[in-house]
Amino acid sequence: MLSVNAQSPIRLYDPMPYHAGIFLQAVIDQSTANPSWNFIDDSVTSVKYSFQTLSTNGNFRRAMDPNGISDNYWTASGSKYLGEKSLFYGSFSYRLKNDKDKMWAQNRQPYTSLPFILADSSTGDWELNGLMWNVDISRELIRDKLYSGLSIFYNVDERYQDIFPRPRANHRDMFVNTGIGYIKDEKSRIGTMVKYYNIQESLTTSKYSLDQEKTPIFYKFRGLDTPLIFRGETSEERLYSIEGASLMIDGLVKHFDLADIDFSVNYGISHADNVDGGAYPIKQGKWRDQYGSYSLTLLFALGNTNCLKLFSNGFTRNLDAEHPDLHLDIYSEKEKIFNGGVTLDMGRQHGWMLSPTAEFLSRSFKRVDTFNGILDYFPGRLGRFYLKMDIPDRGFTDFNLGVGFDKYRVGDDKVYIPRNVGFFYQNVTMTDESYYSSDYSAFRISEQLSFGKKRRYLLVLDYLRIMPDSDMFNYREQLQLSLIVEDMMRKSR
Amino acid sequence: MELSSAEKSTGYLADIMENNINKVFVSILIVVIGLFIPACEENVSPPASMRLNLAVNVVDTTGFYYEHFGSDLVDSADVYINSISYYTNNDTISDSLGAAQFIQILPDRYNISASKRVKVNLNNKYFDYILNGQVQDVSIFQDNTITLYVYPSLPGQLLFSEIYYNGSPPQAPYNIPQYFHDQFTEIYNNSDEVIYLDSIIISDVDYGHAEEDFVYAIHAYMFPGSGQDYPLNPGEFVVVAQDAIDHTTAVPSSIDLSGADFEYYVGPPDVDNPDIPNMIKLHHKYGVDFLYSVFNDAIVMLKVKDPYALGYSQFDCLLLPFSSVIDGVDYRDNLSEIEYKRLPSSIDAGLTGGFESYQNKSIQRKIDFYKGDRIILMDNNNSSIDFQVMDRPTPGYIIGE
Structure with a gap:
């Protein structure tokens, strides 16, 4: 739920940030959009250099979330028309990430519906170094009518923990989007995109040096309590792989006299397997996830200068996980998020624009561990008010500033536990339940400044501070800063 | 008199709302209904659980307990079950019929043992005997009742x-x-x-x-x-x-x-x-x-x-x-x-x-x-x-x- 950018659930639960833990805005934009539209949407070719840093800290977090996160990306990207009918876009990024005080879990994303986690008894810092590539090609098949696109994203990185027993994690993530788009006339267009993704995480703890004078304890979590415990092991290996596909249909309709409808519908499935060991892999559980989402925006022009925007987003997912030995479903999750609101853009005629937004979000999250007999159910509602002031381009400088306030209230939450719970429930699940059942207030501020003509300089700043109404937690804050230098070039088509 | 920009804007809005009130209203209604219907909270009940119940009947068939206490069923014995996979330990005491009940334990392989220390009079001399019994690696994956046989011995010297x-x-x-x-x-x-x-x-x-x-x-x-x-x-x-x-x-x-x-x-x-x-x-x-x-x-x-x-x-x-x-x-x-x-x-x-x-x-x-x-x-x-x-x-x- 924590996001500095008040993004729609579709973007937050896209497999790239959700499972692969990649939060570079530019590649998430590419991943969640139909690549066939690049040809008409990228109206100018450009070369872009950017730096994005995302810093998170504070103790309002789940037990195995890092206490602090510093996630940095350096990116170079460019796009170019290849002849009259093709547009090429490519980007290359280097990533350096630090997770501070991450407890036990070796998996990079332990809270992404992942009931099977490999962990050890240490709480330490993790460092990640990674490289990622993105290549898009979009092509006009029938002039001004039919477009196609292909987008390939590839990430490799290595994470390691700097304290005993020094586990390492290697990742290889691949996302392939292919889409087609049809423009009927000036008033309507429709497109479809198929996405395939393959995400792999290889966790390794090599036989450690005896001079550590310590003995690690490995845990294999299988739900919300009673992990398998391994003492006296000197090494562990786990390969965790997710494979999935999704289908998205998107479109824009301008058939109403005064309204535009922008929509997308998305459905996806994922499945994942865990295996331990090298030459003789031992199954450690698998899960299946189905998710669907929609996004709908209605734009009403209010005269020539004002605009009323109504929006609604919805997301739902269902996960079932199977025990590796019993071959029975032992864990399930259901999550629903729906939000909707209204934005009024006004004041354009004065050379500036003021856009107040009122938004309402409803969420329910249920997880059931049928092996242990634990059920968590956390419904909640969020109200958000956001005010954005935009000073449109006057040829050289753009500036906009937004401030917002959120209020989240947990509904009638339920926790059922068995007679006996173990140390994992007491140390992890109980903390997580407190997190999910905390009301909170949040304050956000965002600023965007750009200037320059041929070479544009862009500074984007987003800050979010969440203050829970709980004695157990203090706060959580996120700061995202992006610096972009963009060489604008004449359209070569 | 010429209208100001703000007045013009207000005028536009009024015209639009008048001319398109139905469309706007229907659209808002669709969005709002779409938002609130799924927001209804779910009724949840205690979850299904694979946890199960195990009864362990502690029995001495050697005749020792019957001879001294009048029954083969060993009451007040300490009964332990140790989960092999999860390292969880449970213990309880057998009732007057020698039955020890373990409620809501996890399905797993278990080592089960029972022990009871008794003082018996043999030829006007009291001896501390221990009744011990163990079974190893018992698969408990459904509600079950098992019989655990114990045997008398003198404590290790x-x-x-x-x-x-x-x-x-x-x-x-x-x-x-x-x-x-x-x-x-x-x-x-x-x-x-x-x-x-x-x-x-x-x-x-x-x-x-x-x-x-x-x-x-x-x-x-x-x-x-x-x-x-x-x-x-x-x-x-x-x-x-x-x-x-x-x-x-x-x-x-x-x-x-x-x-x-x-x-x-x-x-x-x-x-x-x-x-x-x-x-x-x-x-x-x-x-x-x-x-x-x-x-x-x-x-x-x-x-x-x-x-x-x-x-x-x-x-x-x-x-x-x-x-x-x-x-x-x-x-x-x-x-x-x-x-x-x-x-x-x-x-x-x-x-x-x-x-x-x-x-x-x-x-x-x-x-x-x-x-x-x-x-x-x-x-x-x-x-x-x-x-x-x-x-x-x-x-x-x-x-x-």
Whole structure:
């Protein structure tokens, strides 16, 4: 739920940030959009250099979330028309990430519906170094009518923990989007995109040096309590792989006299397997996830200068996980998020624009561990008010500033536990339940400044501070800063 | 009069709202309904659970309990179940019908044991008997009732009170990577009477023969003496060192065994402290020391008339009868590997250890109770219950829990 950018659930639960833990805005934009539209949407070719840093800290977090996160990306990207009918876009990024005080879990994303986690008894810092590539090609098949696109994203990185027993994690993530788009006339267009993704995480703890004078304890979590415990092991290996596909249909309709409808519908499935060991892999559980989402925006022009925007987003997912030995479903999750609101853009005629937004979000999250007999159910509602002031381009400088306030209230939450719970429930699940059942207030501020003509300089700043109404937690804050230098070039088509 | 921009804007809005009120209203309604319908909260109820119930009926069919207490069903017995995969332990007490109920336990493989201490009058003399029973590796994946048979025995008289097999970590100044010469075995007289150690054998046990009748002894060393030369009084310890020297000179965190009572001596180049009596070497398959494995092994103590009577196995292990074993302890670094146990459940129904090698850790028997000033150590023939892990070895003394 924590996001500095008040993004729609579709973007937050896209497999790239959700499972692969990649939060570079530019590649998430590419991943969640139909690549066939690049040809008409990228109206100018450009070369872009950017730096994005995302810093998170504070103790309002789940037990195995890092206490602090510093996630940095350096990116170079460019796009170019290849002849009259093709547009090429490519980007290359280097990533350096630090997770501070991450407890036990070796998996990079332990809270992404992942009931099977490999962990050890240490709480330490993790460092990640990674490289990622993105290549898009979009092509006009029938002039001004039919477009196609292909987008390939590839990430490799290595994470390691700097304290005993020094586990390492290697990742290889691949996302392939292919889409087609049809423009009927000036008033309507429709497109479809198929996405395939393959995400792999290889966790390794090599036989450690005896001079550590310590003995690690490995845990294999299988739900919300009673992990398998391994003492006296000197090494562990786990390969965790997710494979999935999704289908998205998107479109824009301008058939109403005064309204535009922008929509997308998305459905996806994922499945994942865990295996331990090298030459003789031992199954450690698998899960299946189905998710669907929609996004709908209605734009009403209010005269020539004002605009009323109504929006609604919805997301739902269902996960079932199977025990590796019993071959029975032992864990399930259901999550629903729906939000909707209204934005009024006004004041354009004065050379500036003021856009107040009122938004309402409803969420329910249920997880059931049928092996242990634990059920968590956390419904909640969020109200958000956001005010954005935009000073449109006057040829050289753009500036906009937004401030917002959120209020989240947990509904009638339920926790059922068995007679006996173990140390994992007491140390992890109980903390997580407190997190999910905390009301909170949040304050956000965002600023965007750009200037320059041929070479544009862009500074984007987003800050979010969440203050829970709980004695157990203090706060959580996120700061995202992006610096972009963009060489604008004449359209070569 | 000309209208201002703001007035124009307001005018536009009014026109639009007037002309398109229905469309706008319907659109807002669709969005709002779309938002609120799924927002309805769900009614949830307690979850289905794979947890199950187990009843353990504790029964003595030997006639002992019936003879003294009028029933085969053993009431008030301590019943333990240990989950092999999850390391969870549960215990309860059997009711008047000998039934112990375990509610909402996890489906798993379990080791189940029961124990009851009873005082019986035999010929106007009271004896403390223990009723013990164990079953290992029982798969409990649905509600179940099992019968656990217990057998009467007198508590162990001579026991392993501590076994230090772990070894020491590398430390300055020498940083010896694998220092195991500080291993020792401690034996305790748990009885009310003097016990003579003469001719008692200590042996480690080869893997793979727990179902047979013989100890396959890799090494076997015997206390010297001709019958009554080495008495051990009630409540006294004896320490048998691999090398009876001060090991702290090699590894500062190790221990001083220069005051040990006995020493294993293999022969040159093994260390020999001339002031400490040596154990008699009966069999030594390999190595320059009597090294207990720092990973997993079983140590037994036994007494036989002729240690060579049964001869040797095909792979050069000395065969000794399990029936002569006085005490035995099975240890392992990974406690979930119960299938690799070396001792039958009649000697050790459990498994102790569970830590990495070369950490200066030790396994020590727990204190059961005090008889006057004297410690009585726990002996259920189940090292999972009877032993605890110590962060430091304690040669010649006991530290309670």
